[in-house]
Amino acid sequence: MSLTEDNIFLDLLIKAISAIPLNTIEFDRLSIEGLKCLLSYTHDKEIPFVTPEYEVFRYSAILAAKQVSNDAYHTIMKQLPTLEQSEQMEQLSHLNSLQVEKKLIADNQKVASELEHLVEFINFKRIEGRILVNIIEPLEITPNEVILDVYRHNTLSINSDSNDIRGIPIYRLNDSDLVFDESVCSSKLTIEDGGKVVQASANCVKHQSARINMLLENKRIFEWDVIVEKNCRFIYIGVCSSENFNYEGFAGSQPTGWVVGSCGSCCNSGVWTNNYCPSLKDGKKLRFT
Known part of the structure; x- marks a missing residue:
């Protein structure tokens, strides 16, 4: 392949991997060089990314330990909980009270290297x-200077609103987060x-609109699945603005509404795009991004 083709392929590959949570990728599927390529390519860039930065560190540290020895690998696996596990530990007051058992990592300096x-x-x-304080x-x-630099930054940026995910964060919405809002429906x-x-x-007798209770705000990418349990003549699913939107009318005919129909077409401001996606059938799952 030419250099241009290589760059296009690399760009597509990076974007595909960036949308996969790192903690779902087995540690023998990605090399240190491969991970370095992914992290360098997405570092401080506006690229959609799904893995929180702590999970990036966790995966990197475990992969580094795996290069050193099995003992180092198994020890650090125990010492680095997933983000979900760390939150559960905090709820049990284990994390903040430093009740997490620590064991010296075999070949500590080699792992650091x-x-x-x-x-x-x-x-x-x-x-x-x-x-940072209780786990990392x-x-x-x-390196101590890396940790110290973060402490200094956090001290000076108490009200920092930085995301815990690099690039343009991808958030996958859970079913429990999504319910229709009675105050904003036809x-x-x-x-x-x-x-x-x-x-x-x-x-x-005419198309009407209802909205869920969650606002999709800020510069992020949200993903959620919609399952059509029983199809009817027409179903339209999409997004709308929280302002200047008429719930008594068809969302697709409005400039502040974007919908995908069960026929596979999408519409905004009354302008239709055919064959936008496969048509929806009973039991069909559609992922929106």
Whole structure:
């Protein structure tokens, strides 16, 4: 392949991997050089990325330990909980009270040496202070000046609103987060079953709109799945603005509404684009981004 083709392929590959949580990738599937390429390519760049920065560090540290020895690998696996596990530990007051058992990592300096190739591409400022203090620093595999620099930054930036995910964060919405909001739906629609079901009234003869209770704000990428349990003549799913939107009308005919129909076409401001996606059928799952 030519250099241009190589660059295009690399760009597509990086974007594909960036959308996969690192903690779902087995440690023998990605080399140190491969991970370095991913992190350097996405470091401080506006590229959609799904993995929180702590999980980036965790994956890097475990992969570095795996290059050293099995003992180092297994020890650091135990010492570095996933982000979800660390939150559970905090709820049990284990993390903040330093009740987490620490064990000296075998070949500590060798692990630090392997990790050194990746540290410069990890933004530790995106990692919560409690995790830095209670989990990362005690491992002694990260340069002291890196940790100290973060502490200085955090001291001067108490109200910092930086994300814990690099680039343009990708957030996957959970079913429990999504319910329809009774205060913002058409008068001809009723919301039932705790916000999970929208039912049209008998006199509803035109397209009407209902909205979930979550606002998709800031410069981020959100993903959620919609399952059509039972198709009807027409179904339209999409996004709308929180302002200047008429719920008594068809979302796709408005400049502040964008919808995908069960026929596979999409519409905004009354302008249709055909064959936007496969048509929706019973039991069909559609992922929106």
